[in-house]
Structure formats: structure tokens, C-alpha cells
Amino acid sequence: MERYxxxxxxxxxxxxxxxxxxxxxxxxxxxLGLTGTKKACDMGVCxxxxxxxxxxxxxxxxxxxxxxxxxxxxxxxxxxxxxxxxHPIQEAFLDKGAVQCGYCxxxxxxxxxxxxxxxxxxxxxxxxxxxxxxxxxCTGYTKIVEAIxxxxxxxxxxxxxxxxxxxxxxxx
Amino acid sequence: MQSFDYYEVKTLREAVEILSSGEEIRVxxxxxxxxxxxxxxxxxxxxxxxxxxxxxxxxxRSENGEVRIGTLSTLNEVKTSYxxxxxxxxxxxxxxxxxxxxxxxxxxxxxTLAHADPNSDVAPALLALEAKVKVLGRDGEKEIPLDSxxxxxxxTTLQSTDVIKEIILPAPSSGIQGTYARFQVRKxxxxxxxxxxVLVGLEEDGKTIRLARIALSGVGNTPIxxxxxxxxxKGKEDHPEAQEKMASMVKxxxxxxxxxxxxxxxxxxxxxxxxxxxxxxxxxxxxxxGRKRS
Numbered sequence: 001m002e003r004y005x006x007x008x009x010x011x012x013x014x015x016x017x018x019x020x021x022x023x024x025x026x027x028x029x030x031x032l033g034l035t036g037t038k039k040a041c042d043m044g045v046c047x048x049x050x051x052x053x054x055x056x057x058x059x060x061x062x063x064x065x066x067x068x069x070x071x072x073x074x075x076x077x078x079x080x081x082x083x084x085x086x087h088p089i090q091e092a093f094l095d096k097g098a099v100q101c102g103y104c105x106x107x108x109x110x111x112x113x114x115x116x117x118x119x120x121x122x123x124x125x126x127x128x129x130x131x132x133x134x135x136x137x138c139t140g141y142t143k144i145v146e147a148i149x150x151x152x153x154x155x156x157x158x159x160x161x162x163x164x165x166x167x168x169x170x171x172x
Numbered sequence: 173m174q175s176f177d178y179y180e181v182k183t184l185r186e187a188v189e190i191l192s193s194g195e196e197i198r199v200x201x202x203x204x205x206x207x208x209x210x211x212x213x214x215x216x217x218x219x220x221x222x223x224x225x226x227x228x229x230x231x232x233r234s235e236n237g238e239v240r241i242g243t244l245s246t247l248n249e250v251k252t253s254y255x256x257x258x259x260x261x262x263x264x265x266x267x268x269x270x271x272x273x274x275x276x277x278x279x280x281x282x283x284t285l286a287h288a289d290p291n292s293d294v295a296p297a298l299l300a301l302e303a304k305v306k307v308l309g310r311d312g313e314k315e316i317p318l319d320s321x322x323x324x325x326x327x328t329t330l331q332s333t334d335v336i337k338e339i340i341l342p343a344p345s346s347g348i349q350g351t352y353a354r355f356q357v358r359k360x361x362x363x364x365x366x367x368x369x370v371l372v373g374l375e376e377d378g379k380t381i382r383l384a385r386i387a388l389s390g391v392g393n394t395p396i397x398x399x400x401x402x403x404x405x406k407g408k409e410d411h412p413e414a415q416e417k418m419a420s421m422v423k424x425x426x427x428x429x430x431x432x433x434x435x436x437x438x439x440x441x442x443x444x445x446x447x448x449x450x451x452x453x454x455x456x457x458x459x460x461x462g463r464k465r466s
Contacts (some may be wrong), residue, residue: 001175001177020176020178053277057273057277063203111273132359133271133361
């Protein structure tokens with residue numbers, strides 16, 4: 001069976017002919033060329049294929065392409081702004097050296113994004129729990145946890161500075 | 173993956189019709205069970221019926237002393253639901269352990285029960301809560317007590333033409349407290365061995381057990397409720413001897429098999445230990461609730 005589906009990925013709409021056996025991860029990688037989403041265990045365990053569906057993290061290796069229709073899909077490529085500015089989580093990963101081979105990174109970053117949106121000021125334990133479903137085979141977890149913690153600080157700062165009059169803060 | 177026919181339906185009735193039209197047609201909801209089995213080349217259905225686009229099956233409602241959970245509610249929706257946390261916290265507690273956040277965002281309550289994983293975290297909690305499964309089949313709706321729902325590894329009493337509509341939970345009367353405890357080798361993403369749910373209610377005197385509900389998973393072919401141990405505890409107080417006796421009853425009752433991490437003896441032993449721990453915690457919580465009240 002083949003059918004056209006309308007997928008909304010990173011704000012762009014795509015009409016793609018898919019088979020019933022196609023999974024979202026393969027469509028993203030092989031048809032849309034969005035190879036930032038990785039595929040490793042292919043059974044919903046490792047987290048390297050993590051993407052956001054309507055803002056929630058899911059395993060794209062367990063979602064049929066036919067079933068992704070009508071949902072807003074965010075991949076790692078969608079985090080960068082048009083001007084090429086990285087997301088604060090991505091910047092924190094770079095600054096903290098939280099990337100080794102890089103294969104788990106897109107999944108880690110997206111998991112962190114979904115997590116920090118719900119928990120803007122997490123403890124280390126909460127961060128560790130949040131990324132428990134994302135495996136890093138370089139075992140570079142310490143730096144990843146630090147990066148997510150740093151990202152949460154930066155995102156909170158951004159949030160406050162976007163809402164506060166900085167002059168007021170500066171005045172004695 | 174082997175090809176299959178794919179249907180999308182707008183009502184459960186339509187789903188039942190399609191399920192009745194042939195052999196090996198299965199329901200697709202969250203997909204975390206069935207798609208995985210297909211990917212692993214364990215199971216090859218002729219067709220899948222996607223029920224996820226049916227509107228109005230995603231709800232958590234509290235009415236007439238019951239909590240009703242729509243079949244399409246995801247595990248995370250249930251886990252974080254205010255109604256569940258308020259009225260049935262043991263369910264939130266158990267859901268906390270299920271797989272990963274991603275899977276909990278995808279997997280549905282109906283799908284979890286239909287999948288009938290013997291190593292379920294959800295099932296012991298639901299068994300202890302005396303949940304019923306409301307099912308739509310060819311002959312209309314029926315309610316199946318969860319107690320008689322699980323049959324064997326990944327097998328339930330559901331007919332091939334049945335589809336789960338909702339899960340009905342009698343909210344435990346106030347004064348009843350419980351806990352879910354589990355053992356696992358890995359710190360995360362591991363199955364429970366065992367997973368134990370215990371609910372305890374006390375008499376007016378604040379120490380004699382009026383009601384106990386005990387269920388466990390991970391140590392047999394299905395999650396089970398342990399009514400003998402429940403009966404035994406009735407009228408008793410929390411006492412090391414009573415705990416020991418309860419644990420030995422449980423150990424006798426279960427029928428585990430040896431697998432990778434665990435031998436039969438080890439599974440029995442751990443079931444006994446975790447039943448005791450869960451019971452002690454549930455009892456403690458019930459007492460401290462009573463103290464807060466008085």
C-alpha cells in the first residue's frame with residue numbers, strides 16, 4: 001500500500017508518498033535528508049532517533065509515517081534559527097564538551113528540550129532521570145548532565161532578561 | 173518489515189467491523205508493543221487497524237466514585253493527571269517506572285493491557301485497584317474484571333474482534349493507602365522483577381488490617397493478584413511473623429522460570445522480600461494518613 005501523507009517537519013510542509021511499512025525515522029533520514037536524526041537500536045530503546053511530536057519526545061523508529069500526519073515534527077535541524085544561531089542547549093553542549101562521537105547528541109538535545117520546557121530549573125538527579133532513556137556509548141554522561149544544567153541556567157537567564165527591564169536592574 | 177493492510181477508523185464500531193472481517197487483524201494504538209513485535213519478526217499480522225484517530229477516547233474522568241480512563245490516554249497523561257495523583261496515586265507511582273519518557277508519551281493505557289506483558293508495572297497497580305476493562309466486541313460492550321483478563325504470556329481473554337474502550341477504576345475509599353515497589357538490575361529502563369502493588373486499609377483502632385490488596389508481576393506468565401495472602405492479612409496487625417507468613421504464601425503461589433539475570437530461586441526470594449517491603453510501606457503510609465486526620 002502506498003499513500004501520500006502531509007508531514008509538517010520543522011515548520012515546513014512536505015507531501016510524501018509512503019508505504020505502510022515506512023517508519024518516521026526512515027522518512028526523515030532517507031526521503032527528507034534530515035540525517036541529524038539517528039537510527040541505532042531500531043526498537044525504541046536507545047533514544048538516538050528521538051524527535052518531538054507536538055513538543056513531546058518520542059522514538060521515531062516506532063512511529064509509522066502514516067501515523068505522523070497532522071502532528072508538528074521537530075528534529076534536531078529545527079532547533080537552529082534561520083540565521084544559523086544554535087539553540088542554548090546546543091551551545092551548552094558545545095561549551096561543556098558534551099559531544100564525543102555525536103551519535104546520541106541529537107536525541108539528547110531534543111530530550112533535554114522537551115524536559116527543560118516542563119522543568120526549567122531541574123536538579124542533577126532530575127536531569128539524570130530525564131536522559132535515562134538516551135544511551136551514550138562513549139559513556140560521556142557527566143558532561144551531558146553538566147551541559148543540560150548549564151543550558152537550563154542560560155534559558156532561565158534569557159527568559160528573565162526578555163521580561164525584565166534591564167535598566168531597572170542596573171539602577172542601585 | 174513484512175507488508176500489511178492498513179486501516180484508519182473513525183469509530184470503535186468500525187474497528188470491530190474490520191477486526192471481524194478476517195484473520196490476524198490487530199489494533200494499532202501507541203504501537204510500542206505490536207510494531208516492535210513486527211519489527212523483531214516475531215509476529216506478522218495481516219492487517220492493522222489504527223484507532224488513534226478516533227476522537228474522544230483520550231480522557232481521565234472521575235464520576236460516581238470511579239475513575240474512567242479512555243483507552244487512548246497515554247501513560248504520561250495518566251501519570252501526570254491531577255485526578256490520578258489525587259485519587260489513585262499508586263497508579264502514578266507505578267507509571268513512573270515504565271520504560272522511558274518517550275515510550276510513556278506514545279504507549280496507551282488500552283494498548284498496555286492488551287499487550288499483556290507479564291513484566292508490566294501498570295498491571296499490578298490496576299489489579300490491586302480492582303480495575304475493570306470495558307471492551308467493545310461483536311456482541312456489544314462488556315466489562316471484564318482485570319483479575320480474569322490476563323491468561324498467559326502476552327495473552328488475554330480478549331477475542332480477536334474485541335477492542336478496549338476504557339479502564340474503570342473504583343477509587344479506593346479514603347483511608348486506604350498503597351505503594352508500588354519494584355526490583356530491577358539496571359537503574360533505568362529495566363523490567364520489574366518483581367513489581368509489587370499493595371493497598372492497605374485499617375480498622376477504627378488504627379492498626380488492625382481491614383483490607384489488603386496485593387498484586388505482583390515479573391515472576392510468572394501473567395501479573396497476578398494474591399487473594400490468599402490478602403485474606404490472611406485481614407484482622408491482623410503489622411507484625412514480623414505475619415509478614416514472614418505472607419511472604420512465604422506468595423513464594424509458594426508464584427511459578428517463575430529461570431532467565432538471563434535471575435534463577436527461579438532468586439525470583440522467589442525477591443518476590444518475598446519486595447512483598448514485605450511494599451506491605452510495610454503501604455501500612456506505614458496508611459497509619460500516617462490516619463494520624464494526619466485525627
